[in-house]
Amino acid sequence: MYQRGSRSLSHRASHTPMREMGDMDEQVFDAEAFARFDLNAGEIRSAEDGVLLMLPPEVAAGITPSPAVSRASREWGLLHGRGLRSALDIRGGQAGMELLSQHLCGTVATLGFGRLSIEVYGNALLLRVPRSGPVLSSKGLAEVFTSFVAGYLEGLSDHSFEVAPLGAAGESILLLASNEQAAVAAARFAQAGESAMNIVQKMSSWSVA
Secondary structure (H helix, E strand, O other): OEOOOOOOOOOOOOOEEOOOHHHOOOOOOOHHHOEEEEOOOOEEEEOOOEEEOOOOHHHHOOOOOOHHHHHHHHHHHHHHHHHHHHHHHHHOOOEOHHHHHHHHHHHHHHOOOOOOEEEEEOOEEEEEEEOOOOOOOOHHHHHHHHHHHHHHHHHHHOOOOEEEEEEEEOOEEEEEEEOHHHHHHHHHHHHOOOOHHHHHHHHOOOOOO
């Protein structure tokens, strides 16, 4: 179960950075065991995904945003979130923010989406990805990534999530993971020209989970 408490999505500290991908605890996320190459079958197989395809980002960038892409990507994320939840149920543990950060950042990195970091600003769950990375290089990949992360968080917590891009801040692109109401409000602020960090400060007092 996802632990709601002092280090959950309702955490109210002014700014709490979580671990980044480079600090991964192998007991939480094992990249080497994530997927295997089956040459006899001609497949790349993952415990959560089944069969995977290896494509260069230039090819994947040709994906066109659509309800079908969003739905499939969310289901993909749900598989991973539920996988972590099942593992924790077997071990009798709970997913606090630190474990969530380690596992989600490891999953995102291993899938080739780039380096993700997670921070908590008040009630806001803030995601950072590099501006130079593949995630937001096209609308199609952005749709895949945001829907995947939203599904992951939903699968782990049993709460509905949306992920809204806020814009650039330094070398990063910021995204807000929240409920639908907060995500719509954040997107409206972004469209009105608000800076990403101003939006984060505004959303930090919202109930976003």
